[in-house]
Amino acid sequence: MAASIDPNLVLPPHQDFAALSTEAIAFITAQPGNAWTDVNPSEPGVALLEGALAGLTDLGYRLDHEVADLLAPAGAEADWQPLPPIDQALPTQPVSLDDLQKTLADHPLLNAASLLPVAGAAGHYQLRLTPIRALSGAEQAQVKQDVWRRFQAARPLGMLLDTIAFLSEAKLKLYPELELAEDAPVEATLAALVISWRRALTAPPVYLAAADCLAAGQSGDAVFDGPLLRQGVRQSQPPAPTQVLSSQLIDLALAIPGIAQVGSLLLGDSDGRRVDSAWSWTVPDGSFISLDLDALLPWWAGQQTLPKQSYDPLHRKGQRLRVNLDQLKALLAAPTAKPASPAALPAPFGRYRRLSDFPAFSQGLPPQFGISASGLNPAATPAEQAATLQLQAYLLLLEQQQSDQAAQLENIRRLLELPAGDWLGRLRALFVRMLASEALSAADADQFWDTVRGLPASILRQGAQPLPLAEQLLTPADLPAYRQAGGEPVLEDVLSERWLDRTLRRLQHLAARFGETLPDAALLRYRGVFGYYSPLLLASRHAPALDPDTLTRRLASLKQALDLAGFLLAFPRLSGGRGQGADLAAALHSRSGLELRVAARLGIALDDGDLSLGNREGLYLVEGALLTPGLAMLSEPTVPLANSVFWILPAYGSRLGDPSFRRLVEQAICEETPLHLTPWVCWLAADELNQMEKLHRHWRAKWREMGGPAAPDPDKPCSGKPCPDSPPGVWSRRKRLQDCSAALQRALLQAAFPLGDAAWQSHIAVSQLDANFTVGYPLVPQRRTVAFGRRIGDPTQPYVVAFTPALPLND
Template sequence: MAEYSIKRRQTHEKDRFTALKQQALADIQQLAGKRWTDYNLHDPGITLLEQLCFSLTELQYRCDFSMADLLSSPDGTIDFAALGLVSPEQILSCRPTTAADYRRYLLDQLPQLADIYLLPCAVSGLYRAVAVATQPDQPTAPLIAAIRRCYSAQRNLGEQLGQIDIIAPLHCEPVAELDVQSSADAVELLAEFYCCCRQLLQRSSARRSYSDLLAQGADYEQLFTGPLTPGGVLEHSESEQRQLHITDFFQPLQHIDGVIQLRQFHLRCAGQPCYDNLPLQQGLPVYYLALPDATQPPKVRLSMGNKTINIDWPAVVQRYQQKRFQQYSRWQTDIAALCPPPAGRYRASGRYHSVQALLPQNYGMQRPLAQSSPRQLQLKGYLLLFEQLLANFLAQLQQLPALFSPQHLTQSYYYQSLQDAGSRDVDALLYQDMNTTQAKLYQQLDDVLQRKHRLLDYLLALYGESLHQHSLQHFDYYHSAQSALLRRLQQKVSYLQQIVVMTKDRIAAPDHYAPLWRDAVGGFVRKQALLLDLAQTAQSLTTAVLQHKLRLRSDTDQLQQLYLDETSSNGVLLQQVPPLRIRYAADSRLLRHKLEDACCFDGNCLPEILLQTGIQLSNYRILLQQNRYQVLLKVPHSKQDEWWLVGSYRYYRRALIMANSLVLFLSHVSRASEGLHVIEHLLLMPEQSTAAELPAGFYSGHISILCPGWTARFADAGFQQLVTETLQMNCPAHLCCRVFFLDFAQMNRFERLFKYWRSALKADRHSADTERRALAQFIYRLQQPAEAADASAKAG
């Protein structure tokens, strides 16, 4: 009978408790060696030291819990989304990038598609598709529309799908004679024979499931290379296609279970016998296995010696269909179940047990307050100072999910009370309002924004990403210093919450089959909008002005100009406008009524310069003149003390409310108008390239990005340079990116042309020629001054 025992640990390393105690004794000897000479175990100081080392060992033990345990909630689950963590299949897979990727994606998304090939055209970025329908007799128009719609949803910037040809595959029928074993099931053998022939004929679209690849040793990085296709992974890429030879069929057919010898075999392709290479269509191996029908007997004969075996053909067809369904089912994979997220075990790591409860009984730490001596009370109070540090450390450990969560932005230091820690009479020893005092202290010392910035930088670094905001912080027109820091933090939170879009979809083009101004954005625009902290990405940029029935003007004729010296002592007193906390809603009728009283709104015309300078309350002054409180706005870059009269009021309170309301209104309109539109020139190419109205170089490899030039930030030359550099730096290297800043009238005209073109394109791409030509001419005229300026700069 075997004896079971615990093996002695063969190590010379000291345990944590011993190491801590020896280090503490060394420190004590160095600091108090002349006054404390007794370090024996009976010494009360050594007893306290041992209890402290034991408590620190417990802290270290809890820190060694697995990260899954520390992040688990009481029910054992981990909120990965709240922690900014995504699954491997989401972050490792990518959008279709090559022609082979698009082929794999389209075959997965469209069951009515048997095969498809994307062939590059002479124009860079333009593809021509050659497709084969699953049912050769089905109508081609719905299939072409489905291909375009599916491709548009995953299209990359500067790419387009041009002509789509639906070709009929070459019908192939095997002609064979097989010598089979006496024990072979003729129906099963013949069904397997036809399945094998079909797999060889359509080997270009053969697939393997993710679970099979994972079982064969593929890691996640290999498994999720390319686009995610739950319907299986293509075994052969487009570059591996080759012409089929009849000899390619011999070995697989010969190894079918029950086959003794393949006596004869060839294929009838398009009615003609093939004994060598199979013909190609447009250089592509596109074939279809034709099963014999009831009128024509199969051309495959099974024999057992000299005896021919009768075949139940309906049973063979039924078994063949079952095998095809089983094969299709094996390809399907539940991707979420393929990569199960780690699960943890909940640990109450924040629970603290008092050190005083572990001291020997003769210390009297567990005696009631009335029975404790003054020295015992003094020792209790002394130990509570250190115990509070230990308890707060455990509270910080317990709150790791909140600390690393991008959604918790109000606290980064955590603490807990000692009332439930096991010490007796804590309330009598501690300060009466200890919890409130501790909360105020932590609130003063907790620089939560700076600490959260560092934590979010760490989480972004897990994905190999970073978000630099040093240049952007110089253009915080709409925020105070404190709110700007919070805005930068929220920007990182949004980046982390959209990390899949920011990485995998960073070059995604707009989907022109999606609803206009809502989903037709694309990952490229979404990322640039977040990097530049733009208010919106999927809305018309002129809507913020037009919805208030306003018109922007570039002149300042409607503004009454005054000359006042703010620094002189001639009795003129210009008062600064203090900020008020007022309720604000951009669509409020009351607010609109207040603003109509302002003389700066003349016939619903709003000067652009007012929109750009009126967002800063520090630019306003109030002047009391002739018993009227006049609201003045500083003229920007004026050599003299020039002011614009914004409004005149009888009461001072109304003047204050009007100035603050105007700042809020103008800030809202200016910020809501900030965004960008991306125009890919390739999409504006005519159907017939020979009919191009514009130079050929205009279409291929060029995109134009249109930005508003009338808002507060976008009117700043420094911010325009930052926008241009950011967009060009993040644009794909093979595309030439030009950035234009339009005035309100130009942007309004562009958005009308763009809307007409998009609507016509969704209805019928062949009937959108007029709208396409008008939009192309608009973009081309925008480029002419820029090209002339570039040419003069190069000449200079």
């Protein structure tokens, strides 16, 4: 079909050349004292006006390109990606029981996984695995280890896995009498029947590639809803049946091409000994169906018969058929389907439009204007040549503005992409030191301003190209610089008010695209911190001419921009793992998604150091459910421990010592903590935090021992006493974990409820911890304050003295 122009097309105002021309002429002629009376198209002023309007409508046309075209990369940037790809931004870690069961069942040897709550132990679960077939002992051990690690990596907050067990195999024996159609291949027909029966009885999971799901019409939100599975997108389907009906099996058999009739069908768990009225078979509780091919295939091959059997199991037109048993087994052993690939989807790039290529409209003027690429008219008088250069200079102002807009339109990809560059890490490290009240040297100040000069520009410009009379209009020294950058490289100086405002609005826009907002810099109390460092930074020889108050305000805005940049760069983890607990089995200092998210919102940097030995900001999260690891449950009549999370923070520091900032921290914690959990915030002084960190590190180390490579089989909790068949050291590790959990639990309750019952006081002294809970790593150093009046950060008068004695491995 030929393309045609819609006669009723209504152009938007920024593309309607005629409407813009009429409006411009009406505006000019309406000006008081206007001597311009000739507005015919041949009038030179009208020609100049229409040339400028042509450039404006061209920019308007470019603005209406598809967003994919505006963001399309050039050929040299084909791998450019502005935001996290769809398979990183949309999926999340498991947030529901169904999500977690899908994640744990995402294994080539598993059909399903069921999490069952442990009676009387909130937050504790038992895992029951349904294999796709009967597994060997080695396969079961490997699957358990894989599932255990997967649970620890994807564990939601407040959940603990006590046991892992496989469902027992329930073999179903089938003895069908079949009439095959003429010319039907025997082995291929029987293999198709076995595969159909096995699929109906076991309901194996079906995985599809994400690209195939999208091509089938499923939305991206539906395809990437929940966790991203390794085998692809799991499709919804009915579960495996709990009762097998012979009528359903007969219908499936008759649906196979080549099977003409089913004469009889015996089913059950014995060798065909059943009453004739039994036409169903119930799967035993705690079992999965397994089609007994060891009985079916030899029966078809004539190697086995049933009691009182007087018929042939396979025949065609009354003649008995022979079966090649080896060929049939080979057909059944062949893979029936290729596993789906969860490969990342390609970025939906559009067509690259070269938006910065914007020709100056003066080159299209009629020859009568004297402006041409060949230069000035040699026959013109000096006065006429000067008038032509003057006209070119006046037009350059408008042409430069339009060319700059085209350069910024080309730069829209950079404005809408995630922040990048070395300046992020350098500034973040410096701000962490400032928030920790550390002293800065003159070299630190010089490095700060060197980094500031390398901040990315917020506005770009370019010279008007081609400029017909550029050689005559500009001096030889100015012409190269103008053609390279348009006179000036940027319109907004970095760290200026306009640069900060534009940068913040750009980053806030990117965060809003994900439905995220971060607190304002005023709420984060940055100015009170940076006001102390502004005079030092301004003392640098590289510092611009600013007053300390202005620099303090701009530093607060810059730190807020860094917070937004860090939040966007870590968005897949902060968003998808917002309800995820720490992987205690992976590392001693692993963090939960909730910790990372709250810290990112508040501009708090998290690391592995000890908070009690300085003035650094930080926090810890302890899940109440993990304090009772499947052994003797501790009773707290007023605090439901399994539904609680404890936040540990220092009650001192530049910001954390401010009561208003503490209220902001508590508000953020309440907003981000999942609704089924109750947060308890423990604000601790330096000495109290020092003791709490010691307990917390010992407790994490015990969890690391229980969940590391030497972890015992998690399906043997031993009910609080040694298991007879436990490996050496398992019981001692469990007992030490229980004791350390009790000590940390009581310390947390005492910190959260300092006026509570004295029975909550820990019965394990610090000296006992030093002697009995060593794990081969340095203890949290002891804190010893010095005399009153000494300054923090003075190297000649240290505020604390730390020592870390070497400790032997005690297992």
